Amino acid sequence: xxxxxxxxxxxRQEQAAIYVTRDRDGDDPRRLSFPILSADGRETTTDxxxxxxxxxxxxxxxxxxYWEPAKDGVCRVHAVWRVADAxxxxxxxQEATDCSAGPKTEFKTVLERQ
Numbered sequence: 001x002x003x004x005x006x007x008x009x010x011x012r013q014e015q016a017a018i019y020v021t022r023d024r025d026g027d028d029p030r031r032l033s034f035p036i037l038s039a040d041g042r043e044t045t046t047d048x049x050x051x052x053x054x055x056x057x058x059x060x061x062x063x064x065x066y067w068e069p070a071k072d073g074v075c076r077v078h079a080v081w082r083v084a085d086a087x088x089x090x091x092x093x094q095e096a097t098d099c100s101a102g103p104k105t106e107f108k109t110v111l112e113r114q
Contacts, residue, residue: 004046005039005069005077016051018063020086034063034081035090037110039071043090063088075099078107089113 004011022028033045055064064080071077076099080092091114094107 003038003044004048005036005071006050007068007070010050010068014051015048016054017047018049018054020083030086032083032086032088034079034088036079037077037090037093039069064092069095071095073097076105076107 018032019029020032021030031047033047034049035043035045038044049065050067053065053067057063061083062080063083064078066076066078068075069077074095074097076096078092078094078096079090081088082091083089090111092109093111094109096105096107099105
């Protein structure tokens with residue numbers, strides 16, 4: 001739970017593996033692993049994402065997701081990865097400490113890479 005940085009209830013929901021392929025016919029599929037920050041702040045990886053919380057960008061080279069973490073004092077995480085050469089690189093990580101504002105929840109940027 002803490003290594004995946006997700007609450008136990010969320011881990012029981014449907015999870016999905018994401019694959020990239022060489023072409024639209026699905027040739028040469030490769031399963032992506034996603035770098036994430038664990039609850040203790042260290043970088044680790046996961047190869048499963050929460051199916052209902054994934055957003056693939058228009059150019060298909062950027063994937064974002066959000067979830068409720070297993071980190072005390074943080075109510076939501078927002079992460080963005082850039083995908084190139086069948087590898088996902090963590091480029092953005094935000095955390096929110098108060099989710100009572102709903103869609104207007106304020107996030108603090110913890111990591112930003114280009």
